Amino acid sequence: MRCGILKRMATDVLIIGSGGRxxxxxxxxxxxxxxxKLYVAPGNGGTGMLAExxxxxxxxxxxxARFAEEKRIGLTVVGPDDPLVGGIVDVFKSHGLRIWGPSKEAAQIEGSKAFSKQLMQEAKIPTAEFALFSEPHTALAHVRTHGFPIVIKASGLALGKGVYICRSFEEAEHAITEIMIEKIHKDAGNEVVIEEYLDGPEISIHALTDGITHVLFPSSQDHKRALDxxxxxxxGGMGAIAPVPWVTSQVMTGIDSAVVIPTFEALKKRSIQFQGLLYPGLKVTLDGLKVLEYNxxxxxxxxQVYMRLLxxxxxxxxxxxxxxxxxxVKKSVEWHRGFAANIVLASGGxxxxxxxxxxxTGIEEAEKVEGVVVFHAGTILRGSTLYTNGxxxxxxxxxxxxxxxxxxxAYEAVGKIHFEGMHFRRDIGAKSLS
Ligand SMILES: Nc1ncnc2c1ncn2[C@@H]1O[C@H](COP(=O)(O)OP(=O)(O)O)[C@@H](O)[C@H]1O
Ligand SMILES: [Mg+2]
Structure with a gap:
């Protein structure tokens, strides 16, 4: 009987996405x-083993949305940026469905770098000096008046490939041509942000919010470049650690008051309610902390490291x-003591x-190492064999x-896994150890 009640109270959940996240x-x-019941659309080889x-x-x-209605899904959870920026949350809400993630309007903070840079400027949130352009010739003229390196970014979503760090005029010209004339990132390149180059380590900040109150997660750090x-x-990211040992609680308090709180305030001022997860990427420069972008x-x-620690x-x-x-719930959020690390195993190339x-091969062996869980990203299960798929x-x-x-x-476990062409970084977290 009790079991029956619990079952009826249970929430069936649909997760949108197919990555390690x-x-x-x-x-x-x-x-x-x-x-x-747990569903993942479209999911991967790993999600297929624990969900449908x-x-x-x-x-x-x-x-x-039709699937969520049919299956009486109690909550849909959106993982990736594309559907959020495309307005999946608004569509689900128009169907009266419960969904976790920001609306199309709120997701602009990631989907338009022009929008987010203007928001930061207005709210006096520390970020790289910048200018916005929608014409290639004015963009080029601006580059001529600046030194190098200089950073040129397609304003819209560009699969993580829209940022060019240019060390010469030729490189800048090439970037502007690709983004604005050849349109290799399509409409994401209608506008470009040209900004000052910032030097220093990067950290990731995650704030979970209903648009009124937020909970700050511990700091984490991704490793964006492909090689050691x-x-x-x-x-997309080659490995992460959390928490970052040198990011003290004072630093986190500083980030909360200089970045996270003013960001939510600035959104509210524009009557935008952000519900979901705000992830500002920060650079720690000699000149202080600066926001690179928002996700x-x-x-x-x-x-992946947060889920291991939560x-x-x-x-x-x-x-x-x-x-x-x-x-x-804010006061009751608890984290496991200690640290989590994650090493991404990528396809050759x-x-x-x-x-x-x-x-x-070798995932089962890898998971026998104490403390290890292997999350799948680009994998597909055919019969009983797992294949690379991304x-x-x-x-x-x-x-x-x-x-x-x-x-x-994590590295001991990595040593047990094999697929042709597998490559990974051997220095994840190394800089934080010293
Ligand atoms: N102003 C900058 N100075 C130095 N590096 C930068 C700058 N802006 C971006 N980068 C580098 O490029 C990466 C991607 O930039 P980002 O703005 O986060 O774009 P996206 O994640 O949308 O591709 C950053 O993680 C950082 O390593
Ligand atoms: Mg980024």
Whole structure:
């Protein structure tokens, strides 16, 4: 009887996305006694093992909403940026469906760098000096009056490939041509942000909010470049740690008051209610902390380390955002002691062209290492064999009492996994160890 009541009270959840972030969210939600059936659309080889994958793409909003109606989904959780910026939350709400994530209007903070830079300027939030252009010749004229390096960014979403760090006039000209004339990032390049180059380590800040109150997560750090020593191209992220040992609680308080609070205030001033997760990316420069950009969702791989450290029931937190009760749960958010690390295993060639379809072995062995959980990103299960199916294939995560222990465990587990062409960074978290 009691069991029957619990079952009826359970919330069936639909997660939108197919990366390591979504596998980590599914892994954590699966532990909630309040979660009933769990679906992931479209999901990957890993989510298929603990939830039901649904073959609908993240941009098919009406189809997803119909699925949520049919299955009486109690909460839909949006992982990636594209559907958020495209307005999936508004579509679900127009169907009367409960959904976690910012509206199209609020997601502009990620979807338009022009919007976010203006917002920061207005709110006096520290960020790189910048100018905005919608014409290539005025952009080029601006570059002529500045020194190098200089940073040129497509304003819109460009799959993480719209940022050019230019060390010469020729490189800047090439960037402007690609973005504004050849339009290789399509409409994302209608406007460009040209900004000052900032030097220093990067950190990721995550604030969960209902638009009224927010909860600050511990600091984390992604590693954006493809190769050791921060060499090579920018990627979606090659590995993460949390918390960042040198980011003290005073620093976090400073970030809250100089960045997070003013950002939410500035949004409110524009009558924009942001519900979901705000993730400002920061650079720690000699001149102080500066915001590089905002994301309107969890970072990936950051989400993977957060889910390993979060003690509180994730459904409670997501529900609080949707129900505007973050003030009630704020005090009770708990984290496991210690550290989490994550190493991304990528396909050979990533972030450029790569091949897919190679069999993956060793995950079971890897997960026998203490503290290790392997999250899937670009994987697909065919029969009983797992194959590579994307650029970032797996995220090998580990927790430990110290950052070093978490990293050692993660790398030990990495050593047990194999697929053709596999590449990963060997220096995740290394700079934070010294
Ligand atoms: N002004 C800057 N100075 C130095 N590096 C930058 C600057 N802006 C961006 N970058 C680098 O480029 C990466 C991507 O830039 P970002 O603005 O976060 O764009 P997106 O994540 O949308 O591609 C950053 O993580 C950072 O490493
Ligand atoms: Mg970024």
């Amino acid at each position: 979504e596998h980590a969210l599914a892994w954590k939600l699966k532990q909630s006694p309040r979660v009933g 994958n649904v073959d609908i793409s993240v941009m098919e909003f009406e189809k997803l 020593g921060d060499e090579g191209k920018n990627t 309107a969702r969890f970072g990936d791989p950051e989400c 003690k509180t029931d994730l459904l409670d937190l997501l529900d609080a955002c949707v129900d505007s009760t973050v003030d009630v 990533y972030p450029d062209a790569y091949q897919k379809g190679f069999p993956i 650029g970032r294939v797996l995220g090998v995560s580990a927790v430990g009492g110290t950052l070093k222990q978490a990293l050692d465990r």
